[in-house]
Amino acid sequence: MHTRIVEVVIMKGRSIFNCYYMNFMSAVCLTMIGPMLPQVSTEFSLGITQMGTLIAFQFAGFTVFTVTAGMVSDRIGKKPVTAAALIILALSCFLISLVRSYEMVCVLLIFIGGGLGIAEAMSNALLSDAVPDNAVFQLNFLQVIFGLGAIIGPILAGVAFSNGVSWRVVYVVLSCFTAILTLFFVTNKIPGLPPQDRIDMQGLKHLIFDKKFLLICLCMFLYTGSESSAWGWMTTYTETVLDFSVFKSSLAVAVFWLAVTVTRLFISLSIKKFDILKLVMILAVCSGITCAIMGVLRNENATWIIIVLLGIACSSQWGLIVTYGTRIYNRNSGTVFSVLMASGSIGMTTVPYMMGIVASTSGSMRFSLAVPAIMFVSISAIFLVFLKNKKLKVES
Numbered sequence: 001m002h003t004r005i006v007e008v009v010i011m012k013g014r015s016i017f018n019c020y021y022m023n024f025m026s027a028v029c030l031t032m033i034g035p036m037l038p039q040v041s042t043e044f045s046l047g048i049t050q051m052g053t054l055i056a057f058q059f060a061g062f063t064v065f066t067v068t069a070g071m072v073s074d075r076i077g078k079k080p081v082t083a084a085a086l087i088i089l090a091l092s093c094f095l096i097s098l099v100r101s102y103e104m105v106c107v108l109l110i111f112i113g114g115g116l117g118i119a120e121a122m123s124n125a126l127l128s129d130a131v132p133d134n135a136v137f138q139l140n141f142l143q144v145i146f147g148l149g150a151i152i153g154p155i156l157a158g159v160a161f162s163n164g165v166s167w168r169v170v171y172v173v174l175s176c177f178t179a180i181l182t183l184f185f186v187t188n189k190i191p192g193l194p195p196q197d198r199i200d201m202q203g204l205k206h207l208i209f210d211k212k213f214l215l216i217c218l219c220m221f222l223y224t225g226s227e228s229s230a231w232g233w234m235t236t237y238t239e240t241v242l243d244f245s246v247f248k249s250s251l252a253v254a255v256f257w258l259a260v261t262v263t264r265l266f267i268s269l270s271i272k273k274f275d276i277l278k279l280v281m282i283l284a285v286c287s288g289i290t291c292a293i294m295g296v297l298r299n300e301n302a303t304w305i306i307i308v309l310l311g312i313a314c315s316s317q318w319g320l321i322v323t324y325g326t327r328i329y330n331r332n333s334g335t336v337f338s339v340l341m342a343s344g345s346i347g348m349t350t351v352p353y354m355m356g357i358v359a360s361t362s363g364s365m366r367f368s369l370a371v372p373a374i375m376f377v378s379i380s381a382i383f384l385v386f387l388k389n390k391k392l393k394v395e396s
Contacts, residue, residue: 014188015130016138020145021181022086022123026116027149029093029174031257033058033109034235035157035250039167044102048236048365052356055232057106058113059348065114066121067342073122078129079185082122086182089115093175097168113345120146121341124322128337139326140268143319147261150231151254158250207339215382216325217343222379223284223317225347226372230291230310231256232352237365242303252307259311267316277387280320281380286313288376295369317379318344351375 037051046054065085073081092111099105124139131138160170207213231253239249267274290310297303325340355368362368 012130014184015126018181018185018188019123019127019130019142021184022082022119023142023146024149025174025178025181026120026123027146028153029089029112029178030058030116030120031150031153031231031253032157032170032174034232034253035154035161036167036170037236038239038246038249039161040105044105046102047360049353049356049360050102051236052353054106054109055228055352056349058109058116059228059345059352061110061113061115062117062345063113063342063349066117066345067339069118070121070337070339070342073125078122078126081118082126083182083186085115085118085122086178086185089119090175090178090182093171093178097171097175117341117345121337124341125337128326137268137271139323140264140271140316140319143316144261144264144268147257147264150257151261154235154250154253154257158247158254161250162245162247207336213325213339215386216321217340219280219321219379219382220318220325220340220344221347222375222382223321223347224344225349225351226287226291226375227314227318228348229352229355229372230314233355233365233368234307238303241365242298242300244300252304255304256307256311256314259308260315263312263315264319268319276320276324277383280317280324281383281387283313283315283317283320284376284379284383287317288373288380289313291369291373291376295366295373313376321379 033055037054040046040054041051044050069081069085088111092108092115096105096108096112099108124142127138127142157167157170161167234253234256235249238244238252239246244252267279287310290306290313294303294306294310297306322337322340326336351371355365355371358371359365359368
């Protein structure tokens with residue numbers, strides 16, 4: 001009996017570690033696209049719109065793969081789907097270091113985005129399954145782990161790129177670390193998927209036509225699209241508009257994620273003291289205001305302050321929106337997480353591209369910051385509807 005208890009504890013501990021490692025690596029790979037843009041742009045002689053297309057292709061793969069994987073995972077289990085995603089990610093990171101055409105880079109970014117999307121969605125779903133009694137804290141703390149990866153990734157990229165290391169070498173390193181993660185994951189036992197958690201078409205239909213859930217999906221679209229635009233374009237923006245050095249522009253992304261991570265940790269540790277609805281509203285409004293201010297700043301010191309404030313404002317919005325959304329359904333966790341993730345990834349696919357178009361059309365990247373500013377404020381308006389309309393509230 002005691003031996004069985006020990007085995008379960010060890011299995012659960014390894015599962016939690018794998019989810020943390022998976023989310024950490026997802027963050028490193030995901031945020032690499034921002035610091036990489038100037039190097040790839042120079043190598044292939046790309047314009048601003050084409051640079052936005054690179055971000056769009058990565059998140060297009062994120063969207064398509066994540067939705068499909070969510071439904072498949074609720075049929076055959078999360079482990080085989082997650083293992084396949086990690087293998088795809090490791091291979092794609094290696095292959096992108098070898099290709100010599102812009103078109104093939106775009107194709108492989110689709111697969112990298114797909115692997116990342118599945119890994120991130122499944123790490124959340126698997127962690128929720130592993131610790132159902134402490135899911136709210138764990139899902140928010142998992143975003144702290146994501147933030148650590150998002151801090152370390154840009155810093156390492158900035159150091160590498162400023163010292164003449166090619167972006168191709170960086171992707172080879174990412175491939176190796178993902179391969180190690182794959183070995184850790186496939187050798188860990190994971191409890192089987194409960195029969196009642198398997199999605200059926202009636203359940204899926206109910207899910208996608210539920211008004212509350214669709215509004216949460218819209219918030220995921222608005223938030224994730226705006227956040228990814230903020231850090232995705234930050235390297236290019238600070239380098240071209242504010243004349244930051246290569247290292248400083250990459251460091252700006254790391255500073256943003258440092259502010260995000262520290263604030264997420266604080267909110268995670270005191271999550272029970274906050275009203276989720278009101279907290280999201282406040283954070284979203286502050287995010288919109290800081291984006292608008294950044295668009296008019298010209299002073300470097302003030303820009304650093306605004307980058308920190310933007311990170312603080314963005315911080316826990318993703319985790320809080322997901323937590324609020326998953327309270328609507330306590331079944332079909334793979335599909336629920338994946339639909340929410342896919343909603344966000346559609347935003348990541350379209351919003352950075354929209355910013356590129358606005359920047360290209362207006363002739364200045366400053367005007368493009370109006371796009372995420374408006375979207376952040378829209379999130380606050382939607383959560384105000386939740387707060388005022390009892391029919392749209394979800395019980396704690």
